[in-house]
Amino acid sequence: MKFAVLVFPGSNCDIDCYKAVEDTIGQEVDYVWHTATDLSGYDAILVPGGFSYGDYLRCGAIAQFAPVMNEVVKAAEAGKFILGICNGFQILTEAGLLPGALLRNSGMKFICRQTPLEVVNNKTAFTSQYGQGEIINIPIAHGEGNYYCDDATLAQLEANNQIVFRYAGDDHNPNGSLKNIAGISNARGNVVGMMPHPERAVDQLLGSEDGKRMFTSILNAWREQHGAAVNG
Amino acid sequence: MKAKVYVTIKENVLDPQGSAVQGALHTMGFEEVGKVRIGKYLELNLNTSDRAEAEARLTAMCEKLLANTVVEDFRFELEG
Numbered sequence: 001m002k003f004a005v006l007v008f009p010g011s012n013c014d015i016d017c018y019k020a021v022e023d024t025i026g027q028e029v030d031y032v033w034h035t036a037t038d039l040s041g042y043d044a045i046l047v048p049g050g051f052s053y054g055d056y057l058r059c060g061a062i063a064q065f066a067p068v069m070n071e072v073v074k075a076a077e078a079g080k081f082i083l084g085i086c087n088g089f090q091i092l093t094e095a096g097l098l099p100g101a102l103l104r105n106s107g108m109k110f111i112c113r114q115t116p117l118e119v120v121n122n123k124t125a126f127t128s129q130y131g132q133g134e135i136i137n138i139p140i141a142h143g144e145g146n147y148y149c150d151d152a153t154l155a156q157l158e159a160n161n162q163i164v165f166r167y168a169g170d171d172h173n174p175n176g177s178l179k180n181i182a183g184i185s186n187a188r189g190n191v192v193g194m195m196p197h198p199e200r201a202v203d204q205l206l207g208s209e210d211g212k213r214m215f216t217s218i219l220n221a222w223r224e225q226h227g228a229a230v231n232g
Numbered sequence: 233m234k235a236k237v238y239v240t241i242k243e244n245v246l247d248p249q250g251s252a253v254q255g256a257l258h259t260m261g262f263e264e265v266g267k268v269r270i271g272k273y274l275e276l277n278l279n280t281s282d283r284a285e286a287e288a289r290l291t292a293m294c295e296k297l298l299a300n301t302v303v304e305d306f307r308f309e310l311e312g
Contacts (some may be wrong), residue, residue, distance in 0.1 A: 106248050148245060
């Protein structure tokens with residue numbers, strides 16, 4: 001299986017994503033610059049966190065028009081796995097690949113800390129290795145993670161089981177997001193965006209290794225599609 | 233021709249910056265302040281003299297890039 005990690009000017013979680021793929025599932029992975037015009041050789045595309053184009057105008061607003069994003073749209077249509085993390089989630093919403101938008105945190109502060117998440121949907125290609133309703137520890141690090149969508153969109157998300165993660169625990173909503181939403185998928189389920197950083201939780205030395213199973217889930221989903229051996 | 237573009241957060245969407253500024257103004261003794269909404273103001277110089285075309289193209293610019301219409305409204309004025 002081959003992964004692409006997109007790199008925009010201002011991306012800063014690209015190396016973490018690359019290492020997470022390398023260390024957790026040992027699959028091929030390349031950095032792909034924002035000017036690339038062909039992603040056809042990749043099975044999964046990671047859109048990493050950071051501050052693409054300095055977050056000028058709005059987070060992800062300028063990145064959505066980078067040449068590589070046309071290819072991301074094609075890859076999404078082709079059913080490839082696309083995971084946007086933090087700024088990557090913001091970029092995918094701006095590009096219209098995921099519904100809704102990410103607003104300024106309700107408390108106005110940039111928040112960087114470990115956060116308990118509830119796995120709301122473990123039937124996706126990205127979460128099959130988790131239990132339904134399992135609480136996992138994954139860090140967040142954002143100033144604009146306050147998920148918002150209108151009522152009609154929310155009803156659709158709920159009806160199609162597109163809410164993948166919610167913030168859990170006592171102090172359960174760090175940023176004011178609608179219905180504690182931390183991550184969602186598209187209707188088809190092959191595009192997921194999330195504010196928390198699974199790539200920063202792949203080793204106990206980092207405080208948690210709960211993010212590992214996102215990567216093993218993706219690999220298993222790909223193997224199932226391609227008739228190869230699946231890991232337990 | 234000069235365009236002045238105003239981008240504001242939709243009425244039904246919470247504006248945390250506006251709420252914080254409202255709180256600060258109250259603390260300072262400006263109790264008369266009701267809701268505060270913070271937006272963006274952009275000035276664009278356009279190399280065109282065709283007003284109708286400028287309006288159509290500005291609308292496209294706002295819808296595609298300058299505003300995120302999921303959470304923001306926009307309006308503009310043309311001068312010259």
